[in-house]
Amino acid sequence: MEIELSEDLQHYKESIAMGLNAKQLIYSILSIGAGAGTVLLLYDKIGITASCYVATPIVTPLALTGFYNYNGLTFWQHMKKIIKFSFFNRPLVFYNRAIEEMKTEYLLEEKNKVKETKKNRKRNKKKE
Numbered sequence: 001m002e003i004e005l006s007e008d009l010q011h012y013k014e015s016i017a018m019g020l021n022a023k024q025l026i027y028s029i030l031s032i033g034a035g036a037g038t039v040l041l042l043y044d045k046i047g048i049t050a051s052c053y054v055a056t057p058i059v060t061p062l063a064l065t066g067f068y069n070y071n072g073l074t075f076w077q078h079m080k081k082i083i084k085f086s087f088f089n090r091p092l093v094f095y096n097r098a099i100e101e102m103k104t105e106y107l108l109e110e111k112n113k114v115k116e117t118k119k120n121r122k123r124n125k126k127k128e
Contacts, residue, residue, distance in 0.1 A: 027066025035059040 017025055035055045042051035061075070068075035 024066045027062055031059045031062035031066070034062055 020028065035058065038055035038058055039048070039051045042054055045051075046054070064075040068078070070078050073081065
């Protein structure tokens with residue numbers, strides 16, 4: 001027996017607070033806390049603008065961990081795939097035996113043509 005569900009029910013996510021699920025809520029709190037902590041620690045030393053620039057690379061991965069989902073992959077799974085395919089992927093090499101056979105046949109034909117032209121030249125010289 002097969003029961004079909006509408007796509008709305010298949011992708012239903014329970015919200016905890018403000019439309020966020022538990023994972024999104026936890027990581028948004030962590031990212032806001034990390035960003036605010038970084039800015040407050042660095043504000044006196046380097047100013048508000050520079051401290052915000054320093055906090056951005058700290059906050060972004062935390063926020064993306066909670067919210068990012070691409071083709072069923074989390075942010076870190078997706079980043080691992082990107083790094084793997086960018087740097088550790090071996091090149092695919094196409095090798096076809098038929099092409100090698102065609103090349104050898106072509107070279108043999110060329111050799112035969114050269115031999116025939118040499119023979120024809122010798123015959124023509126003898127006739128003269």
